[in-house]
Amino acid sequence: xxxxRHSFHAGNHADVLKHAVQSLILQSxxxxxxxxxxxxxxxxxxxYDLHSKEMDKTGEYLEGIKRLWEGSVPAAMQAYxxxxxxxxxxxELSQYPGSPLLAKELCRPxxxxxxxxxxxxxxGLLQELFTKDRRTKVHKIDGFAQLKGALPPIERxxxxxxxxxxxxxxxxxxxxxxxVDGIKRWATGTFAIWYPVVHSDDVDFLQRKxxxxxxxxxxxxxxxxxQGNNRFGMTGxxxxxxxxxxxxxxxxxxxxxxxxxxxxxSPEAHFKLRWLSPPQ
Numbered sequence: 606x607x608x609x610r611h612s613f614h615a616g617n618h619a620d621v622l623k624h625a626v627q628s629l630i631l632q633s634x635x636x637x638x639x640x641x642x643x644x645x646x647x648x649x650x651x652x653y654d655l656h657s658k659e660m661d662k663t664g665e666y667l668e669g670i671k672r673l674w675e676g677s678v679p680a681a682m683q684a685y686x687x688x689x690x691x692x693x694x695x696x697e698l699s700q701y702p703g704s705p706l707l708a709k710e711l712c713r714p715x716x717x718x719x720x721x722x723x724x725x726x727x728x729g730l731l732q733e734l735f736t737k738d739r740r741t742k743v744h745k746i747d748g749f750a751q752l753k754g755a756l757p758p759i760e761r762x763x764x765x766x767x768x769x770x771x772x773x774x775x776x777x778x779x780x781x782x783x784x785v786d787g788i789k790r791w792a793t794g795t796f797a798i799w800y801p802v803v804h805s806d807d808v809d810f811l812q813r814k815x816x817x818x819x820x821x822x823x824x825x826x827x828x829x830x831x832q833g834n835n836r837f838g839m840t841g842x843x844x845x846x847x848x849x850x851x852x853x854x855x856x857x858x859x860x861x862x863x864x865x866x867x868x869x870x871s872p873e874a875h876f877k878l879r880w881l882s883p884p885q
Contacts, residue, residue: 615653618665618841619839622826624685626853627707627766631712631764641760643712643763644764645705645768647721650731653702653703666701670701673686688707709735716740718742719744728743752787758794764796780800796846799842799843802842822882824846824853824857824879826876845881
């Protein structure tokens with residue numbers, strides 16, 4: 606099934622959390638001069654028009670990045686917001702970068718990007734966006750299959766972003782398998798898994814499986830903008846990060862209360878920050 610299009614959801618509260626965490630991981634990798642690799646298993650189109658007909662139908666960015674566009678932000682959000690402002694030079698928020706474009710802007714000349722996207726329309730847009738970027742390879746292939754073939758990378762440092770649409774029930778199990786197999790192949794890599802909070806059983810499955818998988822330090826970061834209900838769509842989202850940068854827990858502990866205040870849509874908005882597997 607290839608019906609999911611992120612153009613309906615770009616810039617929403619889930620994107621804000623995902624991209625804030627992604628930018629912090631990439632910033633941590635840049636502390637050292639040595640090159641790293643960025644691997645995106647479900648890259649999407651790469652960039653999104655917030656005034657498109659798709660966005661007119663949902664307007665989800667109005668409850669997400671739009672709320673953060675004006676005014677100051679915490680230091681942990683600065684690199685992410687600076688990238689958005691470079692993309693929107695006129696000062697009007699009209700374009701939103703997906704995870705591959707955010708990575709393109711934050712990575713250095715010596716770093717490498719490996720992107721996968723199966724949706725034919727999104728693949729075409731992604732390929733066009735990266736045509737002149739010699740650091741980047743874009744493939745029309747299942748992201749989990751590409752990940753298996755890409756590990757271990759020639760670089761010993763880097764991150765993998767795993768962000769499937771979760772249209773099919775087996776995708777939660779696919780994520781667990783990809784991470785467990787990936788760590789076996791690349792023990793020093795950082796694996797960042799995004800997930801939606803829709804049905805509590807699915808979140809519980811991810812937590813339980815990853816907690817019991819014998820993984821190295823695994824940090825769960827979750828932002829819920831309303832109270833979970835199992836009935837009315839996505840109420841929040843989370844990131845599970847295996848081998849996180851050592852500062853990430855502290856950074857998110859400071860950032861999450863601010864995000865709850867800015868992005869919360871009800872008094873029940875809350876966050877979760879905990880270790881599924883303790884750091885070693």
